[in-house]
Amino acid sequence: MAQNASAFEEFLKRQDITLGKNTHEDNTVYVVNENLEEVGPVSLMALFNDSDRYVTLICFKYLAFPPEKKPAMLETINTLNAEYTMVKFVETGDALTVQVVVPFHDNFSPEVIIDMVSLIFRTMKEEHPRFLKVLR
Template identity: 30%
Template sequence: MKAAVKHNISDFKEYLKSNDIYMEENIDENDGSVHFSVGLETEAGAKIQLIAAFQSEHPAVDIYCFNVALVPDSTSKNDILHVINELNTSYRFAKFTLNKQNAIDISTSLAFSEPNFNPALVFEHTRMLYKLANDEYKNLMKVIWA
């Protein structure tokens, strides 16, 4: 693992600790990447998993919000994909996708040049994905229930 990435992970852990924020740390034994995760339920009712993933060889952070909404097989894929396209047009910093398990996810990435890592920015983008999941959950469910 690159020294800069280790430093970024350490800074992020310290940021979480100093702000009394709980995210579980996990290390991938295959590639050494580290991710921090937390399961939450939004005010609107989405049961999501937020993840900030640090790659072992690059100082970028990938941020995910998994399982915003589950799309039953009976739902029109065209209608869901249309809504996802509209969301991807509306939000510049986040990407909505339909995964192989028929769940809608949101993701974004932040690239940092050494030594300009900002743990507060990583957390703010993680928080923004939570807010997007909360804000868009009802709209997604309207299409799913239609």
């Protein structure tokens, strides 16, 4: 396990936070399951790679949409991606994914990861009505 993943795990223990964890060859994944008001149940993954250069926070395919709505959804995604500097929305197989990539260079901070998870959840809640309007 990489140093950043180990530091994050120690932080979680000190804060008495329990998350799902999977370890693979070159990365460690922590899973945050949350029931977001207005959005519903979502799973956010924090992917730590062994290079310790960045952490990817991703909520994969949290909102499915019919293929005929894809052009309107892509337009909304492009608009939001121009408005947000950290949080990015992506179309993934007729579903919406949201992500943040947090770079680190010998300055890892578990608190920053927690802040970015909160930012993603807050953004999802704020922008969910906008996506629902497109789907009507």
